[in-house]
Amino acid sequence: MKKALLSVSDKSGIVEFARELTQLGFEILSTGGTLQALLAANIKATEVSSYTQSPELFDGRVKTLHPKIHGGILHRRDNAKDLEQAKAHNIHAIDLVCVNLYPFYETTQRTSNFDEIIENIDIGGPSMVRAAAKAYQSVLVITSPSDYPSIITALKNGQNTLELRQQMMIKAFSHTAHYDATIANYMNTRFCDGFGEMVFISGKKVLQTRYGENPHQKGALYEFESFYSRNLRILKGEPSFNNFTDIYSALRLASSFGDKKAVSIIKHGNPCGFAMKESLLESYQAALACDSVSAYGGVVAVNGVVDQALAQEMSKTFIEVLVASDITQEALEIFAPKKRMKIFALASAALESTLESTSKKSLESTFAPALALPLDPMDFKHIGGGFVYQQSDHITSDELANATLKSQAIADPSTLQDLHIAYTIAALTKSNCITYVKDSTLIAIGMGMTSRVDAQRAALAKAHDMGLDTAGCAMASEAFFPFRDSVDLAAKAGVRAIIQPGGSLRDEEVINAADEHKIALYFTGVRHFLH
Structure with a gap:
């Protein structure tokens, strides 16, 4: 009789899977909670x-x-010597191995008790998975409940092919590799400040994009710990590689102010519009006014x-991608004729359950859901031959609340709000960057320039072209001003207040x-380069 070994931490669907296996003639071996x-x-x-x-030993x-167990998995069925040894030691073939591993990551998320964390490092599980994967020519290995239905179908139809076993072998080695990478990265974080001798980037494929940045490149979206597979809903269109990078930029900015009614517009990874008004409609209209030319074909994030x-207002111009916490059915119907438009909802899993249990009409009248935002603790960037690795950059509320007034002039509460917005946008935009904000609306932005003054000039030129008045606005820079020329140029533009990190030799x-021009000047003490 064929033997199947079942020992799983995630018991989703295991009973139904085992029942099907027994009906297919498998003898089941099992352990612990699975048994x-x-x-x-x-x-x-x-x-x-x-x-x-x-007997089981050591708890x-x-x-x-x-x-x-391991002999039953690993002995080679076409090797006479292996078969002879197996017979001599009363080792019987195990033809199917279904194993997934102790919840190490989940344990680290709910406790810092190191003894408990250590006990949730699986030893026997990875050993069986690796053994079964190595023996894929004869053994079928399954590590995910999502594969149970297709495996049963294949077995019923006599399709336990070498190709299938190869596919499952790859999944199995990926499963154990990800598990070991998670453990190693955790230990590095706990004991080496996150920077050990080795660091591992491990992601799970969510979907294949049609191509990468350009048509001759292949591309795909991978995720850490199921963020996108849990939270992203594709409502219209097929997302591209470039869409995802722009969506992330738009998402970071639109969700930077809690549940405020913020709207960001992104083009090629950089903001070309942002506003935070009393309603989302007003926010969108104000954000679009910053640079309606660049916004054409852009990515819009709605918090x-x-x-x-x-939707009726948005339909007046071409938006390539719209991402929001949710879209009403009436809005989707308005967008339906726009064949090139792509629409996504990206709300947290907790919000999803709220949406399911609450009527849409009641929800919209009492609660404005917010976008979901992945907050990865570490960041990395590929360079030829390797990558650079760092802690992720985040703007803290203390950073802005504790900004130091350096000038004689003082900003009023409304201007302080504009400074907050301007500084946040600058920190999330390619350096060198200068932003101008008035009435909670981005009215000018210059980014990615080799000179900070050139970034200012580019921003002001665009504002002039768009017919926007910068008089009385707040200005921000993500890094210090090396010379006073940035302040002199700001004064000519009518800037009322400036926020920047400070730290120049010419502070x-x-x-x-700033005092000469009666401009309020604040230093945060924290630089936010984005290269």
């Missing part, structure tokens, strides 16, 4: 310790590490629900210039 679940469902199964005639640390009125000249 209990099967027996409780009246599925005949043999305990591994009974099968090996070796279950040793239970499947036995020649009858809330897109309703019919907002005193910059402060004196």
